[in-house]
Amino acid sequence: MAPILEVRNLTKKFGKGKETVTAVDSVSFAIEPGETVCLVGESGCGKSTTGRMVAGLLEPTSGEVLFEGKNIKELDSAGFRRYRQSVQIIHQDPYASLNPTQTVRQILTAPLLRHNKVKNRAGAEARALELLEVVDLTPARDMIDKYPHQLSGGQRQRVAVARALTVEPKFIVADEAVSMVDVSIRVSILTMLARLKEQFHVTFLFITHDLALAKYFAWTGRITVMYLGRIVEDGPTQRLITDPRHPYTQALLSAVPEADPELAHRKRQIELREAEIPSLLNLPSGCTFHPRCPYFVPGECDQRVPPLEPLDVGGRVACPVRKHEHVPLLV
Amino acid sequence: MTKGKLDWQMDEHQNGKAPLSLQNVHVSYATRRGKVQAVRNVTLDLHAGESLALIGESGSGKTTLGLAIVRLLPETAQISPGVILYRRDGREVDILKLDRNEMREFRWRDCAMVFQAALNAFNPVLKIWAQAWDTAKAHGWHDKEAVRRRLVELLEFVQLDPKRVIDAYPHELSGGMRQRVLLALSLLLNPQVLILDEPTTALDIITQRTIIKLLRKLKEDQGFTMIFISHDLAIAAELADRVATMYAGRIVELGASEDIFYRPRHPYTLGLIRAVPTVTGGFEQLFSIPGSPPDLIDLPSGCKFHPRCAFATDRCKLEEPELEEVGPGHTAACWHWRAVEEELQRNPLHRGVLSVLQAISFNAEEEAVS
Known part of the structure; x- marks a missing residue:
């Protein structure tokens, strides 16, 4: 199947001269229609910047974004508009992403009318009510006249999802979409998003720092791990979390606090050589993980940037030194 | 040191x-x-x-x-x-x-x-x-x-x-x-x-x-x-060592960490645990707790959790339960903690080291796209 979305050597630099920061460095991946891909990594790894470039909100410094096989830079204005509708983004903070002076009705009907998705105001209202049902904000008639401040965080995030759905997207970038929602409600939002996959054939790029959530949401999909602007490993979720090959992925998985006392005390403790993450302004040479990596090979890791190579167990890894080593995460 | x-x-x-x-x-x-x-x-x-x-x-x-x-x-x-x-x-x-x-x-x-x-x-x-x-x-x-x-x-x-x-x-x-x-x-x-x-x-x-x-x-x-x-x-x-679950201002369950995570007796604690995934544990279906936390100015009658609780009965709407002993050093404030215990016997939590997945290899060719 042809990928619905592909990025090739995507790079984003911010600032100029000595102050240049390379937030995303030659990132390449492809996503098939219907697939769920999670982009994970710590703050500053470039996952959100990548998401924003994919959604067309940020122009890459170099590299390409291809949507349905077409380079988005080469689209005519009508084509670009279609792409912008087809790819929607859901932001982390539902307190900031909704206009506080508008009711849910206005928030949902404006894009429906603007993009001619409905014939008239009555049609827009009917569709808005339908969408509220889709995102489980019921009874929809009670919800539609509320202002954002009358809604809980979880309910606001549902409104943000409904708004994204007004333009019938094929691809949704969910950037930390449940991070600000209470634990007890998170799962229902994830379940709702998963249902959209089936119901509307939406493909997801799910961006999160939470590996447990990534595992749950993309159980049959893939996880891509980023570190300081580069992809260090990707692969089918079940392989990546049971048999991570990149020392950074291993460090991350072993560091995640577990909501299970037995697992919490049986986790392998991986000692990094350096606890602090390097500054993006002064990146280490070669593999950027080398100053912290417990398997550092002098003369090798600090000399050249390791290529992202296919793995026999599925996916890719950027570590020629450790790519064949299985490290159990529990002891 | x-x-x-x-x-x-x-x-x-x-x-x-x-x-x-x-x-x-x-x-x-x-x-x-x-x-x-x-x-x-x-x-x-x-x-x-x-x-x-x-x-x-x-x-x-x-x-x-x-x-x-x-x-x-x-x-x-x-x-x-x-x-x-x-x-x-x-x-x-x-x-x-x-x-x-x-x-x-x-x-x-x-x-x-x-x-x-x-x-x-x-x-x-x-x-x-x-x-x-x-x-x-x-x-x-x-x-x-x-x-x-x-x-x-x-x-x-x-x-x-x-x-x-x-x-x-x-x-x-x-x-x-x-x-x-x-x-x-x-x-x-x-x-x-x-x-x-x-x-x-x-x-x-x-x-x-x-x-x-x-x-x-x-x-x-x-x-x-x-x-x-x-x-x-x-x-x-x-x-x-010990965990206290709080809901609407009260401690609703208190016990040793293992008891709380593997043998919860309050429906709210059970709900929280069923809502949170682990990374190295096995894959488990997760569930949200329906509804949202109560208004602390206008609290519900009886047990404050009853509007969100799958175990709630009429009694829960009228009387607020006190913490009672449900095991050694383990207390819960729920009229129906025995029903929670039975529910866990029917649908056990897949937790602990036994739930852990073995390493899964994927042949890149055979792998089915979700």
Whole structure:
């Protein structure tokens, strides 16, 4: 199947001269229609910047974004508009992403009318009510006249999802979409998003720092791990979390606090050589993980940037030194 | 660092008497809409050397309870009725009866609170050394050399380079470093009890692990008595001996960490556990708790959880259950805890090491796209 979305050597630099920061460095991946891909990594790894470039909100410094096989830079204005509708983004903070002076009705009907998705105001209202049902904000008639401040965080995030759905997207970038929602409600939002996959054939790029959530949401999909602007490993979720090959992925998985006392005390403790993450302004040479990596090979890791190579167990890894080593995460 | 060098805790344990006892504590806030009942009827003994986690969603009262112990609540708050007994070196005081000066003495010297390491936990115009020196002076410790030695020792204990940190401003440090500095500062006056509010929230995963390791060291090597306040169940699983679940201002379940995570008896605790995935555990279907937390001004009748509870009956709407014993050292406030037990026999939690997945290899060609 042809990928619905592909990025090739995507790079984003911010600032100029000595102050240049390379937030995303030659990132390449492809996503098939219907697939769920999670982009994970710590703050500053470039996952959100990548998401924003994919959604067309940020122009890459170099590299390409291809949507349905077409380079988005080469689209005519009508084509670009279609792409912008087809790819929607859901932001982390539902307190900031909704206009506080508008009711849910206005928030949902404006894009429906603007993009001619409905014939008239009555049609827009009917569709808005339908969408509220889709995102489980019921009874929809009670919800539609509320202002954002009358809604809980979880309910606001549902409104943000409904708004994204007004333009019938094929691809949704969910950037930390449940991070600000209470634990007890998170799962229902994830379940709702998963249902959209089936119901509307939406493909997801799910961006999160939470590996447990990534595992749950993309159980049959893939996880891509980023570190300081580069992809260090990707692969089918079940392989990546049971048999991570990149020392950074291993460090991350072993560091995640577990909501299970037995697992919490049986986790392998991986000692990094350096606890602090390097500054993006002064990146280490070669593999950027080398100053912290417990398997550092002098003369090798600090000399050249390791290529992202296919793995026999599925996916890719950027570590020629450790790519064949299985490290159990529990002891 | 050995126990001898920082002469702490263990020897101060007073014949099994709990350093901190909360009895029937209520906290309310006065607002224009009415009285917010943030904490209701909390009775709890914190044993010497134990670490207790208070878990619950936002608005469950866990932070208010922590702030009540060090009496740092805003002026609109009222702690009444209630008794908070504190014991050290054979003496016993009711914290709620201390005057302003006695309270200042109590804070930090006896009980220190470590806040989430946002920048606003520090004075932004003071270097780390000045923050420590201010604190020491405020508590009548004027030996500059001794304070400096102590600070260096503590910074080393939290694995920071004192040379780099001591003359730095808070904004020059990373989030993880700030959290560690706060931890070091909280230990400055050798308190007996530490209260940590969301100690790892908003930190990156690897930094979280560094903090968890440090806290384990404080707990295991130094025998510190600690209260963790967190919305994150993982912090409880990683660090706590006992866990208290809070809902709508009350403790609804209290027990050993293993009991809470593997044998929960309150539907709310069960709901929280079923809502949270693990990473190295097996794949488990997760469920949300329906509805949202109650309005603390206008609480539901009876059991405050009944509108969201799958086990609720008419009785739950009328009568609020008290904590009752459901196992050794394990209490829950639910009329239907036996039904929860039966539910867990029918649908066990897939938890613990036995649930762990074996490594799964994928042949890239055969792999089916989701």
